[in-house]
Amino acid sequence: MWRKLNDILKEVDAVMITSAPNLRYFSGFAGGEGVCVIGSGFKFLFVDSRYTVAAVNEAPDFEVIEFRGGKLCDEINSRLKSRSVTKLGFENGELTVLEYDVYRERLSGIEFVGLGSRLTELRMIKTNAEIELMKTAEGIGDAAFSEVLPMIKAGVAECEIAAELEYRMRRHGADKTSFDTIVVSGIKSSMPHGIPSGKRLECGDFVTMDFGCVYKGYCSDMTRTVIIEKADEEQINIYNTVLSAQLKGLETIKAGIKGKDADRAARDIISGAGYGRCFGHSLGHGVGLVIHELPNLSPASEITLCENMIVTCEPGIYVEGFGGVRIEDMVAVTRNGVENLASSPKELIICG
Ligand SMILES: [Mn+2]
Incomplete structure (x- = not known):
């Protein structure tokens, strides 16, 4: 799975995962609500305070960031900037048009690349x-x-x-x-x-x-x-x-x-x-x-x-x-x- 994710990471600087099943699959976090961003050498998981303890336990490989009141995009933005991410793969089949508009507006200077079903395809072969x-x-x-x-x-x-x-x-x-x-x-x-x-x-x-x-x-x-x-x-x-x-x-x-x-x-x-x-x-x-x-x-x-x-x-x-x-x-x-x-x-x- 990670090898194939690495293939995707040759085309984009990082992937942003927002759907519950892919959050669980790629991070282990089972809470369903959150965002994870994975790039070469970094793994962030953004959750609100309802899920912080679970996220830390279930996603030990991830740096868990708790966001408060409307600050999710700010938190993501600062991490993307610190890792020089400009090209971001995302689950274009999973976001509403409104959510996409918000991310595009608030994650400044980012080129969004729709990954279609490519992340989901990685789940086809089971361990x-x-x-x-x-x-x-x-x-x-x-x-x-x-x-x-x-x-x-x-x-x-x-x-x-x-x-x-x-x-x-x-x-x-x-x-x-x-x-x-x-x-x-x-x-x-x-x-x-x-x-x-x-x-x-x-x-x-x-x-x-x-x-x-x-x-x-x-x-x-x-x-x-x-x-x-x-x-x-x-x-x-x-x-x-x-x-x-x-x-x-x-x-x-x-x-x-x-x-x-x-x-x-x-x-x-x-x-x-x-x-x-x-x-x-x-x-x-x-x-x-x-x-x-x-x-x-x-x-x-x-x-x-x-x-x-x-x-x-x-x-x-x-x-x-x-x-x-x-x-x-x-x-x-x-x-x-x-x-x-x-x-x-x-x-x-x-x-x-
Ligand atoms: Mn059936």
Whole structure:
């Protein structure tokens, strides 16, 4: 990571980091609010008094500067001047137009260079320590799912299942959920990102549960679809098609292929079964400090997968007015394939 950051530091005198995940990644400071400035031979972390103690503890390599009442830019300015910084890389995808205007006005004599996603790209390949945290995070999801499974039956509301999943993830050590839990049933399961409601599960409903947690800063993500009491022929066909596509995706993902190649392999199975138009989203996405990060496994993704990237594999079929199925695992890319971090069963489970 530092070697690649050094490549960026050949093009600019320093980089200014303002987004919470990159602050955490590059400094260790987990508070979320602050600014860090890194150059060759200096690392500054600017926080307000709410975070000073945490910042000193969590970012031992950084000189922590506490700023008071509106003095952030003055503090940054004087450090930039003392280090003769004139060219400053910054996260142009993360600042509001107003914030950018303020920095430009108050950091005098500085040329701002937008870094696009270059800092975020450095997060794509995980360290072993990061992979271990994400294994734990995904394992927490597995544990919650196995505990909630016996509660899934006709008469129970979607929001009750969502609440149980979230509560159990917390009980197993999660910091919080990694995104708003999705539990959708019956016709509503045709909405990939539908919101859990008071709707009660009924006989013959698909129930799609997409959930994850944050453990020590790192996200997990998984989806399982079950059915209440009985499945008809079309439901079984849809389920098995999604499962075949998911397994094909897992079989295809490995170091050296492009994101779009994995997407294509899984998508061909769904298209071949006549449901191509019912799979509108990408096969998967990277996961890390943020629930959706690079690399994408989309039809357009030219990113070459590398060992120790973490991605999801989550094809789905959504038939409007009928229902939908999605099955998702989070996996670590290896030289020859994947290490699946999820262990929940994937054959069609008939509940109730
Ligand atoms: Mn996902």
